[in-house]
Amino acid sequence: MTVNIAGVLSVILFYIVILVVGIWAGRKKKSEGEGDEFETEEVMLAGRNIGMFVGIFTMTATWVGGGYINGTAEIIYSSGIIWCQAPFGYAMSLVI
Structure with a gap:
């Protein structure tokens, strides 16, 4: 069985990009100071609408x-x- 090196590297790169974007967005959100529980509930429940x-x-x-x-x-x-x-x-x- 051969391993497709380009495919494996592409998947690894994709996951690294997703991780970096997630960390960046989390830090940006923390610096704005909008970490209310109410806002989290609004997002998870879509405003109950x-x-x-x-x-x-x-x-x-x-x-x-x-x-x-x-x-x-x-x-x-x-x-x-x-x-x-x-x-x-x-x-x-x-x-x-």
């Missing part, structure tokens, strides 16, 4: 991850679609 469209996509993104997608594909392949009830149940819970 999310529309239904965005709310549905947020819940779907929370449920559907890589493991969920791979597990669903595995069960459908091995047992058939009739034995894979989780996607249909999750879809119905969004409607109800």
Whole structure:
């Protein structure tokens, strides 16, 4: 197995850039002195004002991850679609 050196270096560089930007943004925020708990709550809860469209996509993104997608594909392949009830149940819970 060969290792793609350019690919590995690109990924490492990408993570270093993300780390540097995060540290820079954190220090900038601290120097402004706006570290209130209220502001954090506002950001995390979106001001308690999310529309239904965005709310549905947020819940779907929370449920559907890589493991969920791979597990669903595995069960459908091995047992058939009739034995894979989780996607249909999750879809119905969004409607109800």
